[in-house]
Amino acid sequence: MSKLSILTKGILKENPVFVLLLGMCPTLGTTTSAINGLGMGLATTFVLMLSNVVISAIAGYVPAKVRIPSFIVVIASFVTILQFVMQAYTPGLYETLGLFIPLIVVNCIVLGRAEAFASKNSVYDSFLDGVGIGLGFTAALTVLGLVRELLGSASAFGIKFINGDGILVFILAPGAFIALGYLLVLFNKLKTKIK
């Protein structure tokens, strides 16, 4: 597999949200606005990138039976570091994402990439994979957030362009499922066309 395709496969071919349908909890929970989706995506990308690198570096020394606990410790450490840094330098974003930041630890995308890719591939490839999957996740969350924000509060990236309220249901939980469902249809239609 070429280096470029490792990087780009996460964005389209193996997009974690639209194709693999992984990490649904933060996907549905945080995408009430485009900014929130983007922030959550970037936070996950940060963790994914670093945890992939470290896990692929230590995978050779870790006995198979304690593989998962070791990986979880690595991932959890990076999430906690991220939490401290966000609290210190972006308190506003930290407050909106709040609960979902610690939940990155149990995001199946992160552990999934550690198991399926990082533990079997070189450090550099794992880094690219982490960035690629992370960007795919970020793109998906931003698009979903943007759609929900457009329909739900008639604004885009926090900028209001129509006075008044949008269709409230899109801000609430059911709207997340509805919007995600239609986006899935669109994305897969687009994907088969490209093929």
Added chain:
Amino acid sequence: MARESTLKNMVLTLASITLLASTLLGGVYVLTKSPIDAAKVAKINSAISKVVPEFDNDPSSDKFIKELNGKKYTVYPAKRMDDIVGYAVESFTTGGFGGRIVLMVGFNADGTINNTSVLSHTETPGLGDKMVEGKSDFSVQFQGKSPENYKLLVKKDGGDVDAITASTITSRAFCDAVTAAWEVYKLCVDQNIKKEGQDE
């Protein structure tokens, strides 16, 4: 590829990984502690300056704790030339739709509400979060009102407050927190009158 899963190997690996991780976390904690504290203080300070009249002291260093019905509230007095021009009361309620709501409620010296500011909440975006200043006119209606003759209840409950459409629970909780702040404010004023009496 991986080492053999003997007990010794497993214990050693896990021990060293957790040791490294905790060292790293400790380091980051120490590094970010002061910026985190600074960010918290900055947030409180900006909320205070939003809700009380102009002041020239440092309310966060003059703060004191008041107890009301077994709950503790932090009060930040705002002074100009050593005269109290208002109080900012950090009030909270657990009755919100999403749980806890923390408010900063500012009172003028004459007992009217100057302004309110939401410190933290978990209300529904697009519905309950309209109580946050600037997102709708809900919080504006409290400005300049004295709870003495302004009933801090939503109209549905026989009060004077216009509730946020489709967010009566949030509106009730908001009123609840403002009422608590008002009670705390009265305690502060009573105490001041007593103190002045003793001085004379």
